[in-house]
Amino acid sequence: MDLEAMRHSAAHVMAAAVVRLFENVQLDIGPVTKDGFYYDFDLPARISPEDFPRIEAEMGRIIKADYPFEKTQMSRAEAAEVLKGRKYKLERLADIPEGEPITFYKCGDFIDLCRGPHLARTDEIPAFKILSVAGSYYRGIETNPMLQRIYGIAAQSHKEIADYLARLEEARKRDHRKLGRELDLFSSHDEIGAGLILWHAKGALIRSIIEDYWRREHLKEGYELLYTPHLGRSLLWTNSGHLDFYRESMYAPMKIDDQEYFIKPMNCPFHIMVYKTNLRSYRELPLRWAELGTVYRYEKAGVLHGLLRVRGFTQDDAHIFCTAAQMEEEIRKTLRFAMKILRSFGFADISAYLSTKPAKAIGSDENWTAAINSLRNALQNEKINFAVEEGGGAFYGPKVDLKIHDVIGREWQMSTIQFDFNLPERFDISYIGEDGQPHRPYMVHRALLGSLERFFGILIEHYGGAFPFWLAPEQVRVLSITDKELEYAKKVAETLRGENFRVTVDASSGKIGAKIRNAQMKKIPYMLIVGAKEQTARSVSVRSRFEGDKGALPLAELIGKLEEESKV
Numbered sequence: 001m002d003l004e005a006m007r008h009s010a011a012h013v014m015a016a017a018v019v020r021l022f023e024n025v026q027l028d029i030g031p032v033t034k035d036g037f038y039y040d041f042d043l044p045a046r047i048s049p050e051d052f053p054r055i056e057a058e059m060g061r062i063i064k065a066d067y068p069f070e071k072t073q074m075s076r077a078e079a080a081e082v083l084k085g086r087k088y089k090l091e092r093l094a095d096i097p098e099g100e101p102i103t104f105y106k107c108g109d110f111i112d113l114c115r116g117p118h119l120a121r122t123d124e125i126p127a128f129k130i131l132s133v134a135g136s137y138y139r140g141i142e143t144n145p146m147l148q149r150i151y152g153i154a155a156q157s158h159k160e161i162a163d164y165l166a167r168l169e170e171a172r173k174r175d176h177r178k179l180g181r182e183l184d185l186f187s188s189h190d191e192i193g194a195g196l197i198l199w200h201a202k203g204a205l206i207r208s209i210i211e212d213y214w215r216r217e218h219l220k221e222g223y224e225l226l227y228t229p230h231l232g233r234s235l236l237w238t239n240s241g242h243l244d245f246y247r248e249s250m251y252a253p254m255k256i257d258d259q260e261y262f263i264k265p266m267n268c269p270f271h272i273m274v275y276k277t278n279l280r281s282y283r284e285l286p287l288r289w290a291e292l293g294t295v296y297r298y299e300k301a302g303v304l305h306g307l308l309r310v311r312g313f314t315q316d317d318a319h320i321f322c323t324a325a326q327m328e329e330e331i332r333k334t335l336r337f338a339m340k341i342l343r344s345f346g347f348a349d350i351s352a353y354l355s356t357k358p359a360k361a362i363g364s365d366e367n368w369t370a371a372i373n374s375l376r377n378a379l380q381n382e383k384i385n386f387a388v389e390e391g392g393g394a395f396y397g398p399k400v401d402l403k404i405h406d407v408i409g410r411e412w413q414m415s416t417i418q419f420d421f422n423l424p425e426r427f428d429i430s431y432i433g434e435d436g437q438p439h440r441p442y443m444v445h446r447a448l449l450g451s452l453e454r455f456f457g458i459l460i461e462h463y464g465g466a467f468p469f470w471l472a473p474e475q476v477r478v479l480s481i482t483d484k485e486l487e488y489a490k491k492v493a494e495t496l497r498g499e500n501f502r503v504t505v506d507a508s509s510g511k512i513g514a515k516i517r518n519a520q521m522k523k524i525p526y527m528l529i530v531g532a533k534e535q536t537a538r539s540v541s542v543r544s545r546f547e548g549d550k551g552a553l554p555l556a557e558l559i560g561k562l563e564e565e566s567k568v
């Protein structure tokens with residue numbers, strides 16, 4: 001079955017149902033989505049989820065009536081006549097270039113301007129469900145009227161629909177915005193500005209654990225760490241080309257001492273300026289410079305989403321400068337490093353995409369070929385499955401993207417290893433080769449986690465907020481059964497803190513059952529329950545968030561087990 005034609009046909013059926021059920025409906029368009037379809041409507045009534053059952057019932061009747069989808073071609077004048085009074089459709093009609101056929105599809109009493117294709121009959125739609133309704137600006141432009149977009153899914157069977165809904169429900173439970181609130185990890189506020197994140201104490205603690213680990217691993221891999229400013233003069237951004245090619249993503253300049261300054265959308269030009277502070281010899285290459293660099297980029301308000309799409313974020317950035325002879329090994333090292341880091345955070349299912357030279361590109365063919373070969377060879381040597389996106393590279397160089405699948409099967413773009421033939425030219429950077437002559441180094445941008453904000457969002461959803469032991473902001477909570485053991489509970493916590501574990505004591509006056517429920521809700525890996533018996537025996541009763549009661553352990557033995565579990 002042609003799924004796209006089926007889903008798009010379902011969009012028509014939904015539009016027909018809405019027109020039957022509501023007054024004064026103006027239609028816009030109804031394209032397919034990954035798993036279904038939507039349709040944009042303008043109507044006086046506000047559609048809500050309470051309306052979905054009757055829209056679905058009407059759709060069911062239209063499907064059952066088994067109308068054929070009848071195609072008719074019209075002249076522009078005839079089409080305009082049919083669409084009289086339908087303002088969005090008339091504008092869409094005007095979009096159709098002169099000379100292209102203008103076609104309509106009719107099913108039952110419903111006729112719609114449409115390119116098709118469609119199923120033959122409405123009865124061929126096997127299963128569908130309306131999912132949600134949301135505001136959507138006409139043509140995606142914020143000054144245009146707000147339409148109501150109804151989303152649905154359509155599939156080959158009711159079982160597929162049920163599976164899809166179950167996955168959706170699972171994703172909802174794991175939504176990082178919801179868990180972020182419940183676990184007190186982060187927030188954003190209108191007063192501060194959209195897409196700007198506050199990291200609360202527990203979220204910030206996780207971030208600092210990630211950053212510490214990241215720095216340690218980078219030093220091990222032979223990187224050096226840089227810090228660079230948040231702003232730079234317009235001259236820098238002119239030299240880098242950002243003001244020509246990237247300005248719409250940058251914030252307006254501010255004036256300081258008659259000079260214009262821009263907040264940085266990227267760290268690269270700063271790293272290049274560090275490179276240029278010295279005459280470089282082939283002997284000091286490769287240079288690997290990493291920075292947790294905070295950048296700001298303009299994103300439309302409509303696309304901002306929790307931590308996943310923000311306006312201010314910290315990239316785990318690095319730039320590698322190397323010679324042609326070193327390139328292959330550098331790429332291999334980088335790829336291996338990326339895999340190691342992703343796996344250490346629990347992402348085992350990794351796939352790669354190699355993007356090659358687009359039609360419009362700068363840099364010599366020779367450089368492109370060498371760079372693409374180094375990426376391809378590295379992927380093959382590391383035995384990573386990859387797909388090639390022919391012509392999918394940026395104009396300035398080829399790249400490899402690593403994507404992970406999370407625990408509920410969603411794909412997320414993570415690491416990028418990106419060659420750049422542009423900036424080294426623009427900034428005219430070079431090194432003195434063995435031959436005593438200046439050469440242009442290869443430059444590679446790479447980010448392993450992407451940005452800390454987005455990565456944290458994905459991490460929250462992957463683990464459903466139950467972070468692995470080494471990342472958990474609160475690793476252990478000690479719960480006393482009565483106040484009589486509170487002193488002992490505090491002593492246990494102190495001992496564990498002395499061993500560098502993150503421990504708290506629940507000193508509330510609640511019953512032990514309530515204390516356990518509370519710790520469970522906060523997804524704390526271990527609860528240590530202490531009563532009179534444990535106090536006398538100098539032990540603790542261990543309760544795991546996943547496995548429940550694990551029995552009593554002497555404190556020393558517990559420390560050994562926790563140390564084992566702390567290893568990344």
Ligand SMILES: [Zn+2]
Pocket residue numbers: 008012105112113114115116117118
């Ligand atoms: Zn259509």
Ligand SMILES: [Zn+2]
Pocket residue numbers: 266267268317318319445446
């Ligand atoms: Zn860069």
